[in-house]
Amino acid sequence: MGKLEYNSSRPAIEIEEVTLAHVKIVIGTKLRRNESFMMTWLPKPEAPSGRLTIWVHPSIPLVFEFDLPTVHAIDPARVAHMMDQLNSRGELVLDQL
Numbered sequence: 001m002g003k004l005e006y007n008s009s010r011p012a013i014e015i016e017e018v019t020l021a022h023v024k025i026v027i028g029t030k031l032r033r034n035e036s037f038m039m040t041w042l043p044k045p046e047a048p049s050g051r052l053t054i055w056v057h058p059s060i061p062l063v064f065e066f067d068l069p070t071v072h073a074i075d076p077a078r079v080a081h082m083m084d085q086l087n088s089r090g091e092l093v094l095d096q097l
Helices: 017-032 076-089
Strands: 002-006 013-015 037-041 052-056 062-065 091-093
Touching (some): 017 076, 017 091, 076 091
Parallel strands (some): 037 091
Antiparallel strands (some): 002 013, 002 062, 037 052
């Protein structure tokens, strides 16, 4: 399980490592273009009680933490689907990837 730490103000978001590898590419692409966006997820997937949404902006620090040292294979079709979803909705919804 990997983690995405956002601005160190909340506990890290736990994300399955292969998904995190794809999310890293999508977020990196948007931020390189200086494009901000919203990101939403279920804070407790095992007992969903609500959603959290953050505003992702190039000036806010992000840390992608992988437990395994290996680099995961990237599926370009999955990245394209995630980018399409993000661009059409204006937000990246992690639990729907």
